[in-house]
Amino acid sequence: MSSAPPPGLPHVDAMTPAVLVLPGPVARDEIPRLCEAVRARLRSTGAGVVICDVAGLGPPGLTTVDALARLELTARRAGGHIRLRGPDPALRALLALVGLRFELEGQPEQREPPLRVEEAVESRDPPL
Numbered sequence: 001m002s003s004a005p006p007p008g009l010p011h012v013d014a015m016t017p018a019v020l021v022l023p024g025p026v027a028r029d030e031i032p033r034l035c036e037a038v039r040a041r042l043r044s045t046g047a048g049v050v051i052c053d054v055a056g057l058g059p060p061g062l063t064t065v066d067a068l069a070r071l072e073l074t075a076r077r078a079g080g081h082i083r084l085r086g087p088d089p090a091l092r093a094l095l096a097l098v099g100l101r102f103e104l105e106g107q108p109e110q111r112e113p114p115l116r117v118e119e120a121v122e123s124r125d126p127p128l
Helices: 028-045 062-077 089-097
Strands: 018-021 049-053 081-085
Touching: 018 028, 028 049, 028 062, 049 062, 062 081, 062 089
Parallel strands: 018 049, 049 081
Antiparallel strands: none
C-alpha cells in the first residue's frame, strides 16, 4: 500500500506572509529587482501579503517613498499588498506627508463599527 504526498510545496504555509528585507538606502536602479521579488514572494506563498522590513533603511528620502509606492503597486497588480515592518517615525511622517497609507505590522486593521450598536442610551430614547 502506498500513499502519494500532497500536491504543492510541503514547507510553504499559505497563511504566513513572506518577508522582504530592504537593507540600507534604496537606489533607484534597485527598484525593478525589488518589485520582481515582491511578485515572486506573492506567487510562492499565496498569502496575499508581503511584509517589507524597512527597519534598516536609514533616513528616508523620496527614493524610498517611490520604491515603497512601486512595491505596493506591484503587489496590488499581483492580487496582494505589502505591510511595513519596523518603519522609522520619520518614514511614517514622510509617507503621511505625501499621502501614502501603508498597513503596518502589528497595527490592528481599521474597520467600521458593527451596525446597531449603541454606545450610550438616553433615558428618553424609545426601546428598539
